[in-house]
Amino acid sequence: MVQMEQGRKLDQLRDHVMSADGLEEKVEVNQRHLIDKILARYSAEHVVYRELMQNADDASAQGVQILFTTDSPVKTEEPNLKGKCTRLIIKNNGIPFRPEDWARLKSIAEGNPDEQKIGAFGVGFYSLFSICENPFVSSGQHCMGFFFKGDQLYTRRGQLQDEDVTPWTSILMDMRQPITIPEMTGFAKFLTCSLGFTANLREISVFVDDHRVFHILKRTDEPRPMAIDHKQLFTSSVPDGIFTLGSVSIQKVQLEVERFVPPTFTSSLMSAFMPKVLLGASSDTNGTPLTFEKASTFLRVVTGVLKVSVSKELEREMERSTKKKPPKQTNFQLVFTGREELDVSENTNIVFQDLVPYPEQGRIYIGFPTHQTTGCCSHMAARFIPTVERESIDFADRYIGKWNRELLVMGGLLCRVVYNDEMEQIRKLYKELVGNEELVDNEKLLEEDKASGTEITPRTWLRRRAFHALQSFTFKPSTPSSIVSQDQGFYFYEMARSDMHVMTSHGIQPLLKTRSLSSEDPGLAASDLINKFIKSIPLVSISPYATADAPLQKLKAEKKLKPFGIRDVFQELESRSLTIDEMIICMKWWINLHENANVGYTNAETKELLSLPQTRQNFLRTAIFTYKDGTPMQLSAVSSFINPKLIPVDMPLPQNVLPFEISCQFQHAALKIHFGWSELQVLDWVRHVFSNPELETSPKFAEKVLSVVSKSLTTQAKPNQDIIINLLKEKRCIPTKRGMKYPTEAYFPTVKLFEDLPIMILEHPRAISETMLLSLGVRKHVELQLIFDRLVSQGNWSHIELVKYLASVQNMLSTKELHRLQETAIFPKVEEVAKEETTANGKATKEAATEAPPPKSVPQRYKAKELYAPLVELKNLKLPTIKWDSKWKPASEETKFLEVLGLRNYPTLAILLNQAADPKKGQADRNQSLKYFIDNFDKYYREFYNPLTAIEPFIPCRDGGYSKPSECFGNAEAAVLGFKVIHTELSAVRDKLGVREDPDSPQLLKAFLGNIQTDPENAKNVFNYMASRISLGQSTWNQLQDVEFIPVKDSRTTAKETNTITLMRPTECYFLSKDAQNDFHKELFVFIDFGDVANTFLRCCGVKNEPTTLELAQMMVRNPQLYWKLSGGGENYLNVLRQIANQFYQIKRNRSLIDKMRTAKILVGYRQLEPDGSKTSDKTATFEYCLVSANSVYINDDANGYHLFSPICAPMDPVIEELYKELGCVKLSTQIREASSYVGPVQTTPRSADIQSQVVERIPIILYQVFVDAPQRKSELRMSQDKIIRKLQVVEATKINITRTFLPTGQKNVQWTSSCGDVNECKLYIGGNKEIDYYDVAASLCHILFRRIGFNDAIIFERYLVASLDNLRSRGVPVDRILNTPKVTKPAVDNFSQSLGEVEVEDQKSSKQLDEYTKKVQDVFPDCDPNFIRSELQKEKQDHVANVVNKLLSTQYPKNTNPAPPAPPEFQKPDGQVQKPEAHTKPPVRKLESIGTNFFNKFTRSRTKTEQEDGGSRKPTEHQETGPPPSGGNAGPPPTTTNGAKPNSQNPVMGDIKNHQQVMKRQLEQAISACQSNSAQSVFSPPTTHNVQEYCDATSGQNLKYVAKTKGYEFYVHNDVNGPVVLQQYDAQLGHFSSVIGVLVGVFNIDALAIHIFYDTTGNTIAFYRNGSLFFNLRFYLNLHDAPSAAPDTQIRRTKRRDALKFWYMTMCHELAHCFEARHNAQHEYYVESFAEMYLDTFIDKLMAFPAS
Secondary structure, three states: OHHHHHHHHHHHHHHHHHOOOOOOOOOOOOHHHHHHHHHHOOOOOOHHHHHHHHHHHHOOOOEEEEEEEEOOOOOOOOOOOOOEEEEEEEEEOOOOOOHHHHHHHOOOOOOOOOOOOOOOOOOOHHHHHHOEOOOEEEEOOEEEEEEEEOOEEEEEEEEOOHHHOOOOEEEEEEEEEEEEOOOHHHHHHHHHHHOOOOOOOOEEEEEEOOEEEEEEEEEEOOOEEEOOOOOOOEOOEOOOOOEEEEEEEEEEEEEEEEEEOOOOHHHHHHOOOOOOOOEEEEEOOOOOEEEEEEEEEEEEEEEEEEEEOOOHHHHHHHHHHHOOOOOOEEEEEEEEOOHHHHHHOOOOOHHHOOOOOOOOOOEEEEOEEEEEEOOOOOEEEOOOOEOOOOOOEOOOOHHHHHHHHHHHHHHHHHHHHHHHHHHHHHHHHHHHHOOOOOOOOHHHHHHHHOOOHHHOOHHHHHHHHHHHHHHHOOOOOOOOOOHHHHHHHHHHHHOEOOOOEEEEOOEEEEOOOOEEEEOOOOOOOOHHHHHHHOOOOOEEEEOOOOHHHHHHHHHHHOOOOEEOOHHHHHHHHHHOOEOHHHHHHHHHHHHHHHHHHHOOOOOHHHHHHHHOHHHHHHHHHHOEEEOOOOOEEEHHHOOEEOOOOOOOOOOOOOOOEOOHHHHOOOOHHHHHHHHOOEEOOHHHHHHHHHOOOHHHHOHHHHHHHHHHHHHHHHHOOHHHHHHHHHHHHOOOOEEEOOEEEOHHHOEOOOOOOOOOOOEEOOOOHHHOOHHHHHHHOOEOOOOHHHHHHHHHHHOOOOHHHHHHHHHHOHHHOOHHHHHHHHOOOOEEEOOEEEEEEEOOOOOEEEEEEEOOOOOOOOOOEEOHHHOEOOOHHHHHOOOOEEOOOOOOOOOOHHHHHHHHHOOEOOOOHHHHHHHHHOOOOOHHHHHHHHHHHHHOHHHHHOOOOOOOOOOOOOEEEOOOOEEOHHHEEOOHHHHHHOOEEEOHHHHHHHHHHOOEOOOOHHHHHHHHHHOOOOOHHHHHHHHHHHHOOHHHOHHHHHOOOOOOOEEEEOOOOOOOOOOOEEEEOHHHEEEOOOOOHHHHHOOOOEEEOOOHHHHHHHHHHOOEOOOOHHHHHHHHHHOHHHHHHHHOOHHHHHHHHHHHHHOHHHHOOOHHHHHHHHHOOOEEEEEEEOHHHOOOOOOOOEEEEEEEOHHHOEEOOOHHHHHHHOOOEOOOOHHHHHHHHHOOOEEHHHHEEEEEEEEOOOEOOHHHHHHHHHHHHHHHHHHHHHHHHOHHHHHHEOOOHHHHHHHOEEEEEOEEEEEEEEOOOOEEEEEEOOEEEEOOOOEEEEEOOOOOOHHHHHHHHHHHHEOOOOOOHHHHHHHHHHOOHHHHHHOOOOHHHHHOOOOOOOOOOOOOOOOHHHHHHHHOOOHHHHHHHHHHHHHHOOOEOHHHHHHHHHHOOOOHHHHHHHHHHHOOOOEOOOOOOOOOOOOOOOOOOOOOOOOOOOOOHHHHHHHHHHHHHHHHHHHHHHHHHOOOOOOOOOOOOOOOOOOOOOOOOOOOOOOOOOOOOOOHHHHHHHHHHHHHHHHHHHHHHOOOOOOOOOEOOOOOOOOOOOOOOOHHHOOEEEEEEEOOEEEEEEOOOOHHHHHHHOHHHHHHHHHHHHHHHHHHOOOHHHEEEEEOOOOOOOEEEEOOEEEEEHHHHHHHOOOOOOOOOHHHHHHHHHHHHHHHHHHHHHHHHOOOOOOOOHHHHHHHHHHHHHOHHHHHHHHHHOOOO
16 A cells, blocks of 8 residues: 555656646767767677678669778788778768668668668667768768767768769778778678678679779579479468468579788799689789689579568567568578589688588578577578677567567478478489389498599489488577577478478488488397398488488487388388398398397387287298299298208208208307297208108218218217117118118128128218218128138238238237237248348448249248338348238238237347447448437337447447447547547437447546656647546546646756656646746746646646745745845835735744744845935935845834834835734834923913914814724723813923934934923923924824824824814814814904993894895705804804804704705715615615716716816815815815905915825825736635625635736636636627726826736625725626627717716726725725816816727
C-alpha cells in the first residue's frame, strides 16, 4: 500500500511539471563527445573504408578508388608503403548526392530510410572522425565541409563550378595525425572479401602517391535458376511465416587481382629466372614500370529471393529501431566454392585466403564481413540487423532477434537447396561417366581414392566433389554466437521432406539405403574384410582419425546414417552366391564377429543377435558359394573338414566335407566353435574308400591308402584300429611281384633268398610303417633251418646275401644260433698275389697285391673274427680283409651284424706299433702303420696308448733313426745336449705321440753335466738352450751353483795364469757391464758376457750383475790401497762406500769383517789445506783426500770447528756418514769444547730488553715449528716452554769471547762473539762492543733450549728471529694462533699519556670509509659476518684491510648466515703437512695423480696473476715466499696497500726477499748439479714401515736390478721381473716416457746420467731419490698418461702428453727437494714449491712447444 501511494504521488508531480507551468529548456548535446563515444564501438580494423564502400555500393557505384598521400617530400619511382599518410581520398562513381542525402549527411543517427539499403543507424559516415578532424565531401555539383567549434560540429556547403564537376563522389580527409598506410597484404585481403557480396560494386583501386598498388576486378556470369519442388522437397516458409523462399539462382563469379610487390634483394635475383606468368611488369598512372603479382579465383554466389510478411507489431518495432520499415522482399546470398572451382582457383594466394574459407567457416556479411562465423564453409549475406558497430548479429533485442533468427532458418534452407543441387549435378555426371554398378569392388574403390595427378579416374573425381560438398555444409559451432550454426544446422535437415543424399560406393544414394563402415564400430573392426565380400550394399567408409570423415561421423552420431550390421550381411548373402575367395573372407568376418563379442567389443543389438541360435542357422543357410565348375554349395550342408596332415586333399572325400581350399584358411578350433563342424575321422574316410574298386586293382591307389592309414593308425583308439585293420585284411590291397595279394600272402622286400616268394613292391616303402604291415599279416622272414638247408646244399652260395638276410632277422636269432654263426667259417678273404717293387738300392722285393681268385675255384672260408673289414687303409697295412664284392657301408645293418660275429674294423695297438717298429719291414710300410696310428689315434687308441710304457722305437727322428716317445723331443735346440729330435713332419702331432717339447729336469741336468763345453761358442749355444728352460724353477738351477762349467779367460790382476780357458763356478763370476765403474772391477773379479739369452740362464745359476756388498767389503779390507788405485780413487771409491752403507745390514752380522773394517784404512777422509800455509779467507782452499781407519776420521757436524782446526773428516754425505758411525767414527762437535767469558759489567739494558722481548715472543713460534717438523724432539727440550719464557734473561756485557779446544790435539781458538748462553742459569749474554749477529743469538738459544742441537737449527732459528710477524704470516705461519693474542700496535712511550678521548677521536673512522674497508675484506672472506669485520676494522689504526685479512687467515671467525657465492681464490699455498690416511686405507691411483696436478695448477695460477699485475715480467712481490713455510697454516692473499699502489722496493722486507731468492736460486742449482748416475748398480733398500704411504717412498724399489741403457737412460726392473721382456713389450711406450723425461731434463738443465727409469709390478712408488740419482716408474706412466698410438684424435694424444708433462714436472720437483730434506715435512714442501716456481716459466715454454706425438 505504501508503494502504491508513492507511485500516485509521482504521477501527480509529473503532470504538474509537464504542464504549461513547468520551465522548458533545450537538451544540450556535446556532439564531439557523442561522436567519440559512437566511434568507440567501432573497434574493427578498416572501419572507415568499410563504411564508405558500403555507402558507395548503396549508391550503385561500380568502382571505388582509395588514394593515400604520404609525407614524402620528393616523388619516388616506387610507392613508399612505409611512409606516413597525411591525406586520404576515397572516391566512387555512384549516384551523386541528392538533396535528401545532403540533409541526412549532417544529421547524426538518421539512417537511410530506403529499406533496400544497408545503412540503418545513420552513424557510419561519422567513423571518418576517428582519423580526421575536418572531412570534406564533393558529389555532383555540391560540396560540404565539416568543422568543430568547441564541442559542436558545424558544416559549410558550397556550389561547384561546371569545370570542377566530375562523375566521382569524393571524400577528402586530412589526417589529424599522420597515420601508417595499412599493411598492403592485409588491406588487400579486406578489400577482396568486401567485394564478395556487393550488389553493384565491381572494381576497387588503391593508390599511394599516384602509384597504383592494388586493383581488383569482379566479373560475373549470367545467373542460373535452380528448380525447387515445394510440394515434395521443401517446406519453403519459416516457422513464424516471416520469410518465404521464392526462387533461387546461382551465379559464377571471377575475381582478378593485381598487387604491387615491393622489390627485395631476393626478388631481384628471382625476377631474372621466374616466369613472367607469376610476376609481370606493369605501369602505374605515372607510367612508372612496377612489378605486380596477378592472381584470380572462381566462386559461386547463390541468391535466394525471400518474400517478407511481418505483423504490424513487428513492423512497428523494427521501424522504431532501424528508422525504416522492413522490406517486402529481400535477398539471401551465400558464397559456395565447389571442388571444381577450388581446383582451378589460385587459392594459395594470400589475398583470397579470407574469401575462400574452405575448409574453415565462412562469415556473415552485412554489406561487408563481420566477426560472426556461419558454421559452414560458405559466406552468407542477408538483411541481418547488426549491433551498432556492425560486427555481430543482434540477438538481444526481442523483435530484431526474431527477425535475425528467422533469416537463419532461411539460411539453413538455402544451404540444403544448394547441397541438393550439387548432389543432383554429381548424380547425373556419375551416371554418364561411371554408370550404374550393381556390384562394386570396395577394395578397388579405396585404391582409386588414393590416386593423384593424372591417375585420378572420373569416379574418384566425382567422389571427391561430393565429399567436398558434404564437408562444406556440415555445420560446426559458430563464433562468437553459436546460435547461427545451431539454427542453420538444425533447419538444414528439418526443412527438407526428402532423405539426404550422399556419395557411396554405389554413387549418390539416400542415407536410408547407405551404411557406414568404420573400424570403431563395435563388432565390425574387420572392415577390410567386409569391403572384400560386400558388393551390393552402398557403403561409406569412416576413419575415426581422418578429419575429412568428420561430416560422416556427425551424420552417424545424429542417427541419420546407419552403421553396417549383421542383417546387412544376410541381405548381401541372400542377394547372390559368393565365390570361394569371397566365402573365405565372409567366414573370417563371421569368426571375428564372434571373437569380438566374446571380449565385449560389440553393441547390444549385435550381441543379442549372436546369442540367438537361429542367427547361425540363417548365416549357414544364406551363405552359398560356387565351385569353379559352377556347382553351388550351401554351408548348411557341410558337417566336417579334413586334416591334410592325416588325409591327403587329392583323395576321394565324402560330400559333406568342406573343400580344403576353404578350410585351409582357418584354424580347426575356429571351424569347430563358430560353425559346429568336426574333423573328418580316418575311420570314416576308410569306410568311404572301402567301397572304391581301385583299392584292389590299382597298386598306386592302394599304396596311397595304406600310407594314409599307416600315418594315423597309432593315433586312433584301439577299437578303431581293429576295425580299420579288419577292413583292410578283407581286401587284396598289398602290391607284390606276383600281383595284388591279401596281406597274409605277402613278404617284406628284405626276404630275398627265394625268387618265387610274393615280395611286396612299394614305390614309397617308408611311407607305410612296418608295424601296420605286420598287423595286417605281411611276413617278414622264413624259418632259419630252411635257410641253412637250402644254402649249404647248394655249395657255392653268396655269403653277402646271407649276411643281408641274417642282419634283417638278427633280433629273432637265439644266442646259440649266434654262437654257431661266430664259430662257422663262412667268409672268404681277399687273395694276395706278389708283385715286384724296386727299393732304393735297386733290389727287387715282393709286395702283396689284390687279385680276384680263379672264377671256378671254391674259395677258402674263415671265421669272421679272423678277418678285417674291406677298407683301403686296412688293405694298405697288409691285413687279411673279408671279400666283399658290393659297396662296403660301415653304418649298414650288415656291417653291424658282421661286427657282432667278430669282424675287426681296426688292428690292435700292439699289432700296429709292432708293424711300425719292425726293422724287417720297409720304411714305407713302417710309415704307413705310423700314419694309420696317427689318423685313428683319437678314434681307437687314445685310451690304450701310454708313451711312457711304449718300448718299441717307432717314431722317426731328424737324424734318420727311430726312437721311443720318451727318448725324443720336439725342441730342435735340445740336440745340442745329444737328445733325439722328432722328425719335422711329425711336429704337428707331437702331443698325440706323447713326445715332450723338452726333457725334464733330471734328464736335462744329466745331459748338461755330461756335455760341459770348454769352447766358449759351444758353451754359449748350450747356455742359450738352457735359458729357454728357466721355467723349471730355481731349485733346479741351484744344483749348478757349485759346478765348474763356465769357460772363461781369467784376466784379473790377481790371477795366477791369464788368457787361459778355465771352468769356473757361477758364484765366482759376474756379468760384464758397459759402464766405466766396472773397469777397475775387472782387475779384481771375473766378468763374463755370453749374450742376453745365455746370461739369463747363468743368472739363475748364481752369476750376479755385480759383486755383492759383502764381496766388495772383503776385497776392500783385503787390499784397500789396491782397490783405491784400481778404482781411480775419488768418487768411484766413494760410490763403493755408499753401496756398502746402503746395504750395511747385510754384512752387519759378519762380526769378523766388521772388526777388520773398523781397523783397516778403508775409509776416505779429507782435510782442508790453505795455500802457502796461510789461513786468509780470500784465497781458494784445497782439500786433501786419504784412506784412514775409523778412529782417525770425524763426522763433520761443526762447520766452524772444521774451519778452525781442519781435522780429517768424513765426506758430507748422509749415507756415508751413517756408515762411518756404524764403524765407530765420532762427531766433530763432541771433540770440541767451548768456554765463554765476558768483559765488563753484566746488566740489563734497553738493548737487551728489546732482544729479550723479541726472543720471548718468537720462542713459541720456533718451538711450534720444530715440533711440527720433528715431534720426537720434544724429549730433547731442556725445560717446558712456559718455564723457559719465565726464566730466560737477556743481559749485556762489554765483550764476549768463546774459547774452543780441539780435544784430540789440544788446539785452541779464541773468538769474539756477539752472543753466548748459560744453560744452567737460562741466561743469554750479548756483547755491547759490536752489532748483534742474530746467528750467534740463535746458536746460543739452541743450547739453552735443546740438549741435542741439529745441524741447521741455528740457521732455522735465525730466520724466525729476524723475520717480522707480518712476514711470517705471509709465509703461512699461524702466528696469531700460536701467540693466542691479536696483533696490537704498541703505543709509543711519548704518546702513552694521551687521554682516552683523544684516542677515540683519532681512531674514529667515517661510516663510509668503514663500509669501503668492509667490502674489501668481504671480497676475500665472503662467508664472514660483516658486523664482525666492522668491529675488527675499528680496532686497527693503519693498514686496516691487510691487518684484518691476516687476522682472519689464522683465526676462527663467525660465519655469515647468508653468504654471497665465494669468488675463486687467486693464490693459495699448501699447508705443508703430509696427510696421514687411515691405517686400513690404500691411497688410490687417482690421488697419486693429483699430487702433480694440484701443484701445477697452483703455480700456474700464481704465475698468471703475477704476470698480469706486472705486465708479464717476473718481479718479486711481498706475497712471495722467502723461506720454508711452517706447517699448519694457510698463506693468505698478498698484502696490498689501501691506495692500490705497488709495494715500496726499498722496504727492508722486500730486500730480504730478493736476497733470499738469489741465495735460494744458487742452492737449487747446486742441488741439481749434485745429481749423479747410479752407474748400473742394483738398488737394494732394507724394508721399512711408514705410518704414511708416501708416493716417492723408496722402499718398494728395494730390489731393483739393472737391465740396459735404452732411450738414453739406464733402465732397471724389479728382481722378480724379466727385464728383456719388459723392454720388448713396452719399447714404444718407453720411448714416449723418455721423451717426456727428456723435456724435463731440459727444463731443469739436469745431467741426463742422473735420470733412471725403472719398472715394477706392485707398490705405490711413483719415483724416488737415492744418493743423488732420480728414479721414475714406467708403470705409472703406462697407467696414467700413455695414449694409444692408434688413437684417431691427435688432440687426445696431445692432451695426454701435456698432462703427463705437468704430472712428471711436479714429480721431479718433489724428488729434487729431497736433495735438501729426506722427510716429508714443511721444509721439504718449501723446496718443492721453490723448484716449481723457479723453473715454471721455462716449463710452460716447453709445454707449449711439446708435440702431440
